[in-house]
Amino acid sequence: xxxxxKQQFEVIRAEKSELIMQTALVLFxxxxxxxxxxxxxxxxxxxxxxxxxxxxxxxEDLLTKITINSLSQFSDVxxxxxxxxxxxxxxxxxxxxxxxxxxESPDFFKLYFSLSAQPGVFALLEQExxxxxxxxxxxxxNYYSQKGDKNPDVKAxxxxxxxxxxxxxYLVDTKxxxxxxxxxxIIELL
Amino acid sequence: xxxxxKQQFEVIRAEKSELIMQTALVLFxxxxxxxxxxxxxxxxxxxxxxxxxxxxxxxEDLLTKITINSLSQFSDVxxxxxxxxxxxxxxxxxxxxxxxxxxESPDFFKLYFSLSAQPGVFALLEQExxxxxxxxxxxxxNYYSQKGDKNPDVKAxxxxxxxxxxxxxYLVDTKxxxxxxxxxxIIELL
Amino acid sequence: xxxxxKQQFEVIRAEKSELIMQTALVLFxxxxxxxxxxxxxxxxxxxxxxxxxxxxxxxEDLLTKITINSLSQFSDVxxxxxxxxxxxxxxxxxxxxxxxxxxESPDFFKLYFSLSAQPGVFALLEQExxxxxxxxxxxxxNYYSQKGDKNPDVKAxxxxxxxxxxxxxYLVDTKxxxxxxxxxxIIELL
Amino acid sequence: xxxxxKQQFEVIRAEKSELIMQTALVLFxxxxxxxxxxxxxxxxxxxxxxxxxxxxxxxEDLLTKITINSLSQFSDVxxxxxxxxxxxxxxxxxxxxxxxxxxESPDFFKLYFSLSAQPGVFALLEQExxxxxxxxxxxxxNYYSQKGDKNPDVKAxxxxxxxxxxxxxYLVDTKxxxxxxxxxxIIELL
DNA sequence: AATGAATGAGTCTTCATTCAT
DNA sequence: AATGAATGAAGACTCATTCAT
Numbered sequence: 027x028x029x030x031x032k033q034q035f036e037v038i039r040a041e042k043s044e045l046i047m048q049t050a051l052v053l054f055x056x057x058x059x060x061x062x063x064x065x066x067x068x069x070x071x072x073x074x075x076x077x078x079x080x081x082x083x084x085x086e087d088l089l090t091k092i093t094i095n096s097l098s099q100f101s102d103v104x105x106x107x108x109x110x111x112x113x114x115x116x117x118x119x120x121x122x123x124x125x126x127x128x129x130e131s132p133d134f135f136k137l138y139f140s141l142s143a144q145p146g147v148f149a150l151l152e153q154e155x156x157x158x159x160x161x162x163x164x165x166x167x168n169y170y171s172q173k174g175d176k177n178p179d180v181k182a183x184x185x186x187x188x189x190x191x192x193x194x195x196y197l198v199d200t201k202x203x204x205x206x207x208x209x210x211x212i213i214e215l216l
Numbered sequence: 217x218x219x220x221x222k223q224q225f226e227v228i229r230a231e232k233s234e235l236i237m238q239t240a241l242v243l244f245x246x247x248x249x250x251x252x253x254x255x256x257x258x259x260x261x262x263x264x265x266x267x268x269x270x271x272x273x274x275x276e277d278l279l280t281k282i283t284i285n286s287l288s289q290f291s292d293v294x295x296x297x298x299x300x301x302x303x304x305x306x307x308x309x310x311x312x313x314x315x316x317x318x319x320e321s322p323d324f325f326k327l328y329f330s331l332s333a334q335p336g337v338f339a340l341l342e343q344e345x346x347x348x349x350x351x352x353x354x355x356x357x358n359y360y361s362q363k364g365d366k367n368p369d370v371k372a373x374x375x376x377x378x379x380x381x382x383x384x385x386y387l388v389d390t391k392x393x394x395x396x397x398x399x400x401x402i403i404e405l406l
Numbered sequence: 407x408x409x410x411x412k413q414q415f416e417v418i419r420a421e422k423s424e425l426i427m428q429t430a431l432v433l434f435x436x437x438x439x440x441x442x443x444x445x446x447x448x449x450x451x452x453x454x455x456x457x458x459x460x461x462x463x464x465x466e467d468l469l470t471k472i473t474i475n476s477l478s479q480f481s482d483v484x485x486x487x488x489x490x491x492x493x494x495x496x497x498x499x500x501x502x503x504x505x506x507x508x509x510e511s512p513d514f515f516k517l518y519f520s521l522s523a524q525p526g527v528f529a530l531l532e533q534e535x536x537x538x539x540x541x542x543x544x545x546x547x548n549y550y551s552q553k554g555d556k557n558p559d560v561k562a563x564x565x566x567x568x569x570x571x572x573x574x575x576y577l578v579d580t581k582x583x584x585x586x587x588x589x590x591x592i593i594e595l596l
Numbered sequence: 597x598x599x600x601x602k603q604q605f606e607v608i609r610a611e612k613s614e615l616i617m618q619t620a621l622v623l624f625x626x627x628x629x630x631x632x633x634x635x636x637x638x639x640x641x642x643x644x645x646x647x648x649x650x651x652x653x654x655x656e657d658l659l660t661k662i663t664i665n666s667l668s669q670f671s672d673v674x675x676x677x678x679x680x681x682x683x684x685x686x687x688x689x690x691x692x693x694x695x696x697x698x699x700e701s702p703d704f705f706k707l708y709f710s711l712s713a714q715p716g717v718f719a720l721l722e723q724e725x726x727x728x729x730x731x732x733x734x735x736x737x738n739y740y741s742q743k744g745d746k747n748p749d750v751k752a753x754x755x756x757x758x759x760x761x762x763x764x765x766y767l768v769d770t771k772x773x774x775x776x777x778x779x780x781x782i783i784e785l786l
Numbered sequence: 787a788a789t790g791a792a793t794g795a796g797t798c799t800t801c802a803t804t805c806a807t
Numbered sequence: 808a809a810t811g812a813a814t815g816a817a818g819a820c821t822c823a824t825t826c827a828t
């Protein structure tokens with residue numbers, strides 16, 4: 027039967043929307059955004075192609091929503107409190123949280139890195155990514171500033187670049203990459 | 217009239233081939249491999265679509281040839297001699313060479329990073345990239361080994377990851393990225 | 407609105423599929439498989455090029471499905487029962503059935519003959535054609551065997567070759583070919 | 597050196613022309629006219645694509661010339677003399693000549709059969725083929741007429757159809773087709 | 787006579803998107 | 808909400824043919 031109550035609608039919408047995004051994220055990560063067809067997403071999600079357009083305006087919109095969604099989770103987990111006085115332990119906790127996300131959600135990071143390198147699609151998401159990136163920059167900059175470092179901004183940029191480099195290498199060669207030992211090396215940089 | 221000599225043809229082939237590869241590299245870097253059509257390459261190179269297939273078996277072949285070509289130039293420039301006893305100065309020279317390439321051939325590095333994140337296409341080139349990557353790993357590993365480091369392999373992997381992270385960040389935000397100051401920070405890691 | 411039921415979709419698929427196959431058969435027969443473009447099939451069938459690929463995986467798949475489809479109709483009509491004791495009347499009925507098919511479905515036979523002569527495409531369908539051809543061979547061989555003929559296999563092959571020769575000549579010059587009188591001559595060969 | 601004498605030119609032209617036709621015939625027979633590219637002919641013949649157009653106006657022209665050439669050889673071999681009084685022995689000799697050609701030049705017959713079934717290309721050659729076919733029809737018709745047969749034309753058509761049927765079956769399954777035993781069965785039809 | 791670079795129309799095929807139901 | 812048939816533009820690629828040399 028087709029008709030349902032309003033509440034049922036909302037529950038279904040939320041679940042389906044999540045299902046589609048999860049499925050798409052996996053495929054985007056595995057095959058890349060361009061090489062993933064809407065048809066293959068629908069098939070893997072067990073829905074019809076048409077339904078996807080009921081939830082997302084376009085393939086691009088789907089990508090955007092996935093990114094925003096993932097980034098907001100990312101932000102939630104990696105919250106750093108008390109910007110006034112940033113302790114090393116807090117940064118370590120942040121880094122470990124970051125690495126945990128990398129291990130547990132490699133798909134989003136794969137997507138993130140592939141988008142970073144493809145300006146065409148990236149433009150849409152640049153704003154969203156900057157919303158996460160800039161505060162992060164500031165935290166690290168402040169940290170080094172408090173430590174009395176001469177070039178806190180440069181050090182912060184350096185550290186974020188290092189994070190990304192490690193992320194990529196880990197994702198390209200997950201099995202062999204000595205992620206835990208390298209984590210210790212990052213800590214030493216703080 | 218007599219036909220052109222073999223040598224004349226070779227010159228034409230070499231020049232056109234180079235033109236096509238250069239043009240394609242720029243577009244691949246700017247828009248990504250998947251989003252760059254053969255037609256757009258031909259148009260920008262001022263040739264017909266068909267001609268590309270006179271020089272390259274397929275779009276994929278073009279990508280492969282570009283990568284191999286660029287990597288071999290890369291290898292030439294970054295040669296490290298006397299593996300027995302690697303001096304710090306030599307590594308610094310290597311790093312500076314590397315950064316110079318990054319500044320002067322950003323297109324290839326953009327392509328390289330975008331491929332790294334896209335497993336489908338990357339698979340084709342993995343071997344070629346490993347041919348450059350593995351010897352590099354060894355050089356750095358040997359260096360740290362000679363320095364008496366406990367985990368030379370881990371340190372080498374870390375350093376190469378750092379290179380890539382810096383490369384990406386530089387390419388994404390070339391204007392603002394403090395590449396020279398960050399270069400100094402890398403040197404300190406040696 | 408509710409979506410169409412599965413059965414409604416099945417009806418649509420069956421009808422469109424049939425339409426496409428019928429249209430393609432006519433064109434394949436008239437112009438040959440290679441010289442018939444998917445575009446021309448779509449145009450004649452009044453559908454878009456893309457839709458054909460919703461029903462058939464490729465042009466080759468379309469050809470295969472048409473052949474299998476036609477051959478199965480062919481098999482149904484030309485069933486020979488009671489292989490133990492094959493009567494001449496039954497063979498005559500078979501031959502007349504065969505000639506009727508030739509008259510009424512010249513397109514399929516044209517396709518069949520053109521494929522027979524083109525090894526490349528033929529390979530795909532050889533199995534399917536053999537499924538019809540071999541049992542036929544056996545029927546005729548058994549018949550001649552029962553008649554006490556010395557070389558029943560050879561006679562059977564001869565007869566099948568004769569059928570094809572007549573088929574081709576009829577199709578090449580349908581207007582003038584004295585098919586009915588020649589039918590009588592075949593009967594005399596039994 | 598380029599310049600040559602007039603005679604040298606003519607010899608070269610005749611040889612190259614023959615070479616191209618032979619090569620093309622083999623490929624046309626193996627892969628079909630449509631599926632054989634001019635490039636593949638040139639490659640196999642060891643010449644350049646351009647040169648082919650020095651000898652033949654087009655691919656179609658090449659096909660036509662090949663057909664005419666082959667048919668004329670065919671005609672030469674299968675000459676029947678003294679039409680006034682046609683002896684059975686002469687027809688047998690003709691049939692054996694025919695079968696010998698089939699065995700020794702299967703390529704031309706493959707081409708002939710594939711063209712017969714593809715009206716598009718066939719139209720060009722219909723005239724040429726009729727030039728051989730019609731006189732043949734007449735010979736057999738006369739023969740049966742002299743024998744006092746009621747329907748000599750029908751019998752002649754029947755016999756020619758039988759030839760073609762046997763030809764096709766022989767070419768499709770050369771290894772297993774009992775061509776010599778079937779030859780004897782044809783003789784009995786005379 | 788001979789070469790092969792170059793063209794451009796045409797081929798098969800894919801795919802994001804729309805729409806009737 | 809949900810389906811999948813249908814579209815049409817675009818993509819990779821092929822190939823007969825031309826042309827400068």
